[in-house]
Each structure stands twice: as structure tokens, then as C-alpha cells.
Amino acid sequence: QQQVKQSPQSLIVQKGGISIINCAYENTAFDYFPWYQQFPGKGPALLIAIRPDVSEKKEGRFTISFNKSAKQFSLHIMDSQPGDSATYFCAAAHETSGSRLTFGEGTQLTVNP
Amino acid sequence: NAGVMQNPRHLVRRRGQEARLRCSPMKGHSHVYWYRQLPEEGLKFMVYLQKENIIDESGMPKERFSAEFPKEGPSILRIQQVVRGDSAAYFCASSPLGQGTGEQYFGPGTRLTVT
Numbered sequence: 293q294q295q296v297k298q299s300p301q302s303l304i305v306q307k308g309g310i311s312i313i314n315c316a317y318e319n320t321a322f323d324y325f326p327w328y329q330q331f332p333g334k335g336p337a338l339l340i341a342i343r344p345d346v347s348e349k350k351e352g353r354f355t356i357s358f359n360k361s362a363k364q365f366s367l368h369i370m371d372s373q374p375g376d377s378a379t380y381f382c383a384a385a386h387e388t389s390g391s392r393l394t395f396g397e398g399t400q401l402t403v404n405p
Numbered sequence: 406n407a408g409v410m411q412n413p414r415h416l417v418r419r420r421g422q423e424a425r426l427r428c429s430p431m432k433g434h435s436h437v438y439w440y441r442q443l444p445e446e447g448l449k450f451m452v453y454l455q456k457e458n459i460i461d462e463s464g465m466p467k468e469r470f471s472a473e474f475p476k477e478g479p480s481i482l483r484i485q486q487v488v489r490g491d492s493a494a495y496f497c498a499s500s501p502l503g504q505g506t507g508e509q510y511f512g513p514g515t516r517l518t519v520t
Contacts, residue, residue: 328511335511336496393438395447
């Protein structure tokens with residue numbers, strides 16, 4: 293019940309295209325859903341996050357869409373750039389019980405020039 | 406404002422030795438989390454600490470692993486009698502005091518190699 297499932301495992305997109313990564317969770321107690329970006333040899337960097345009181349959040353080229361009834365959320369990267377090439381992790385947490393993050397398996401994104 | 410600092414960045418230990426990983430949270434943060442990332446896998450929660458308290462250690466292996474976050478100084482993750490399966494990247498994250506927020510900021514990690 294603690295799992296977060298992420299897909300696809302890898303994704304190749306052309307420069308200027310839209311990258312879409314999907315996640316699904318089981319635990320209905322989760323109430324915080326961040327996305328992290330990780331470059332090789334680096335730590336994960338918080339990219340954008342959403343809470344269940346909204347269905348969408350946009351920051352620059354990054355958008356989270358959230359579907360509470362389906363227990364799914366997704367990351368959209370608009371106008372993808374080669375510099376976006378990295379591994380992306382979705383995560384979920386139950387803030388009132390300590391906020392430990394449960395991570396998805398990761399998606400390796402490659403944006404071709 | 407310096408970010409989360411971890412040292413060493415790389416650590417090589419022989420089987421049976423002890424590994425000590427250090428984490429200094431961001432200034433003003435008193436919540437520390439440790440995660441482990443095995444090769445080609447996602448991050449797995451290990452332990453959540455506040456100053457002088459272990460809040461949640463449900464992700465810690467039952468033996469050989471321990472963590473502390475003293476009143477003064479960095480948080481330390483200690484692995485005794487390391488085995489090859491302990492080879493991984495260990496990340497520390499910190500969160501602000503009192504916010505109860507899930508926002509966690511990660512350090513660069515310590516890459517442990519057990520030979």
C-alpha cells in the first residue's frame with residue numbers, strides 16, 4: 293500500500309516536444325506529491341510539488357496534473373530541452389505522519405537536440 | 406545559504422569495516438532524513454531524525470545500521486561490518502523546523518563502495 297508506481301522507465305523526446313511521466317499511488321493517506329530531478333552523480337533536486345486540494349500546478353515549463361479519484365499524477369515538461377535530460381522521480385508523502393517520501397522507480401529522460 | 410552538505414562524497418570500505426556518513430542540514434532545518442539508492446533503483450527511506458531524537462526508523466535494516474542527530478554537529482549514519490550489498494548512494498535530506506511540510510532538500514550524497 294506504500295508503493296508509488298512510475299512509468300515509463302525511459303523516455304526519449306525531441307527538442308521542443310512534450311515529455312510526460314506518470315505516477316500512480318495506492319495509499320489514500322498521501323497528501324503531498326513532489327517531483328525530483330536528478331543528474332548523474334548529483335542528489336535529487338526538488339522540481340515542483342502538489343497537494344490534493346488542486347488538480348494542476350504549473351511552474352514555468354513544468355506542470356503537475358493530479359487526479360485524486362484515480363490516484364494518479366503526472367509531470368509534463370513543455371518545450372523540452374537537452375538540458376532537461378536527467379532522471380525524474382515522483383514521490384508521495386503523508387505530511388502529518390512525518391513526511392517520509394515514498395519514491396517511484398524513476399524515469400530516465402533523454403531530450404535529443 | 407549553503408545547501409545540505411554530506412561527507413565524504415565517496416567512501417571505499419573493505420568488507421567488515423565500519424562506514425560513517427555525515428550530513429549537515431541546511432541552516433534552520435532541524436529535520437533530517439536518510440535515503441539509500443541502489444544502482445539503477447529509486448530512493449528508499451531509511452530513517453527520520455530530529456535533534457537528539459529518532460522519529461521513524463522503519464526503513465533501517467535491523468542489524469548493523471544506526472543513525473543519530475546530536476544536539477551539536479552533523480547527523481551520522483553508521484554502518485558496521487559492511488558487506489558488498491551495502492554499496493549504494495546514501496542521501497541525506499533536510500526539512501525546515503516546525504513546518505510539517507514534505508519539502509525536503511537533498512544533499513549530493515555519499516557513494517559507498519564495499520570491496
